Amino acid sequence: MNCPTASHNPELLVALAAGELSLDRAQEMERHLAECPPCRIAAAEQAAVWRALDAWDAPPVSVDFNRRLYSRIDQGAGLSWLQRLAHAFRSMPLRQALPLSATACLLLMAGLIAYNPIHPVPAAPNGNIVRANQVERTLDDIELLRQFNSAGSAESAHPDAM
Amino acid sequence: MGAVAITLDYDAELMLRVKEGDGGSFAILLEKHRASVVHFVYRLVQEQAIAEELSQEVFLRVYRSRSGYEPTAKFKTWLFRIATHLALNWLRDEKHERSQERLDDVTADLPARQVSDRRPSVEQELVYEVRLEEIRRAIAGLPEKQRAAVLMHKYEEMEYTQIAKVLGCSESAVKSLLFRAYETLRARLAHMEPS
Amino acid sequence: MPCDFARSAILSICFVFPILTPSLSLVAQQEPRESVQATPENAIDRWNRMSPEERERELAKLPPARAKLIRQRIRRYNQMHPEEQQALRQRYQTFSQLPPAKQQVIRERLREFRQLPPARQPVVHREVQQLRRLPEPQRQARLNSDDFRGRFSPAEQNIIRDLSTYLPD
Numbered sequence: 001m002n003c004p005t006a007s008h009n010p011e012l013l014v015a016l017a018a019g020e021l022s023l024d025r026a027q028e029m030e031r032h033l034a035e036c037p038p039c040r041i042a043a044a045e046q047a048a049v050w051r052a053l054d055a056w057d058a059p060p061v062s063v064d065f066n067r068r069l070y071s072r073i074d075q076g077a078g079l080s081w082l083q084r085l086a087h088a089f090r091s092m093p094l095r096q097a098l099p100l101s102a103t104a105c106l107l108l109m110a111g112l113i114a115y116n117p118i119h120p121v122p123a124a125p126n127g128n129i130v131r132a133n134q135v136e137r138t139l140d141d142i143e144l145l146r147q148f149n150s151a152g153s154a155e156s157a158h159p160d161a162m
Numbered sequence: 163m164g165a166v167a168i169t170l171d172y173d174a175e176l177m178l179r180v181k182e183g184d185g186g187s188f189a190i191l192l193e194k195h196r197a198s199v200v201h202f203v204y205r206l207v208q209e210q211a212i213a214e215e216l217s218q219e220v221f222l223r224v225y226r227s228r229s230g231y232e233p234t235a236k237f238k239t240w241l242f243r244i245a246t247h248l249a250l251n252w253l254r255d256e257k258h259e260r261s262q263e264r265l266d267d268v269t270a271d272l273p274a275r276q277v278s279d280r281r282p283s284v285e286q287e288l289v290y291e292v293r294l295e296e297i298r299r300a301i302a303g304l305p306e307k308q309r310a311a312v313l314m315h316k317y318e319e320m321e322y323t324q325i326a327k328v329l330g331c332s333e334s335a336v337k338s339l340l341f342r343a344y345e346t347l348r349a350r351l352a353h354m355e356p357s
Numbered sequence: 358m359p360c361d362f363a364r365s366a367i368l369s370i371c372f373v374f375p376i377l378t379p380s381l382s383l384v385a386q387q388e389p390r391e392s393v394q395a396t397p398e399n400a401i402d403r404w405n406r407m408s409p410e411e412r413e414r415e416l417a418k419l420p421p422a423r424a425k426l427i428r429q430r431i432r433r434y435n436q437m438h439p440e441e442q443q444a445l446r447q448r449y450q451t452f453s454q455l456p457p458a459k460q461q462v463i464r465e466r467l468r469e470f471r472q473l474p475p476a477r478q479p480v481v482h483r484e485v486q487q488l489r490r491l492p493e494p495q496r497q498a499r500l501n502s503d504d505f506r507g508r509f510s511p512a513e514q515n516i517i518r519d520l521s522t523y524l525p526d
Contacts, residue, residue: 010345014340014344018315018319042348044352046348046352048351049344049348052296053297053316053347055294056294058205059204059210061196061197065214065217066192069221069222072218073225130407131415132415132416132418132419132427135404136427137400138401139434141449141453141460141464144468144471145448145452148467148524151470151478151482179425186409186416190417193410193413193414193417
């Protein structure tokens with residue numbers, strides 16, 4: 001093999017320290033190191049660097065990392081709407097704004113009465129974990145029951161199975 | 163189109179589902195890559211709070227860009243490209259004064275223990291702290307691209323081609339970055355006794 | 358001007374609130390439609406009450422294709438009309454209270470029913486419903502009649518016999 005030190009090709013030395021060489025290649029390299037003091041020193045130094053870097057553990061990620069991220073995702077979606085609307089109405093004179101805001105409030109009240117918004121279901125307590133295969137079996141059973149009952153109607157069963 | 167069959171990695175498939183509106187797939191990607199990204203950014207910027215802030219920004223960008231996502235590279239490559247870009251930008255904005263302040267303050271942002279749960283003696287703790295500080299200084303002393311290349315190669319075990327795509331350079335350029343970085347690190351760290 | 362901005366903010370909230378309420382949020386996309394909780398919770402109800410992280414952790418244990426299919430099926434279930442969903446939940450609730458052996462018989466017969474030609478399904482369904490309304494002696498007499506055997510294949514006869522016996526209302 002070409003001497004890595006002499007050929008200024010440290011790739012093999014780095015790969016050896018990183019454990020990236022195949023068994024045959026690593027053994028070939030070890031044989032070379034036995035005969036080549038400069039490479040032997042360089043390999044030892046590279047291995048020492050590798051061990052030193054191994055000792056550098058990063059701190060654990062905060063437990064509320066996900067919560068904060070999702071909060072930022074949600075806020076990001078809302079703020080963009082607010083920012084855009086605030087900008088649009090910024091220069092509106094009061095005589096236009098008052099009837100508009102009154103209309104908006106009436107629409108809001110009508111919407112809240114008529115519309116059935118999605119209410120986030122409170123999270124299950126920690127012990128209430130359901131296995132995915134349990135859900136799958138329930139879905140299977142419900143779909144079987146649904147298809148049977150659908151067959152009794154004048155139309156055929158819904159093409160989109162659950 | 164002369165199509166070449168591309169086998170999507172699983173993460174890219176998940177990201178395509180995120181593109182379709184599947185929030186659950188985003189949660190899976192987050193669980194899978196969160197620690198890698200945070201640790202990588204931490205070792206780059208060497209401040210945990212900043213690392214988490216920047217890492218959140220990484221995932222925020224991933225999420226916000228979902229509608230335009232195209233799997234032109236491995237998902238991890240794309241993810242680390244965003245992370246490297248944000249971290250290097252932060253480093254440049256903070257310049258060297260902040261780095262110097264951080265290195266002078268040995269206790270800054272240093273968690274009580276960064277290794278496993280073994281209970282060391284006071285002397286061992288001191289030796290550990292000194293070693294850790296040398297490692298941190300050695301890494302911080304590298305030019306930014308060399309630093310990023312070493313961290314991806316060492317801690318993420320990424321191949322040269324992948325690192326090249328993250329850094330936006332050729333594979334030979336990555337090898338050059340890495341080998342110069344390791345040469346520097348050998349000079350600074352090879353004297354350290356094994357623990 | 359602060360007054361203009363305050364006015365704009367109030368107007369914005371009036372317009373934005375009904376839009377935000379259905380939620381653009383990642384978490385809210387996962388939540389089911391509100392349904393009448395008149396019947397006890399089934400596994401899907403409990404699944405919907407888990408956090409997104411808990412759900413994904415469970416799904417990650419399955420092969421990706423299967424996990425994807427489950428997600429799609431849950432989404433379709435959650436998107437059903439509330440009345441239809443409630444009716445299904447009640448039927449399932451009754452079914453799930455049967456002894457496991459009976460549940461298994463019903464499952465097998467329903468799967469066989471599903472395999473019937475589409476034109477035969479309403480006919481078999483109608484026969485099951487009619488038989489279920491009959492007192493037991495009359496039901497048995499009909500099942501054993503030549504007319505019954507003449508109108509239905511052996512496989513259909515099995516389906517009708519078991520479903521009319523075991524399928525709850």
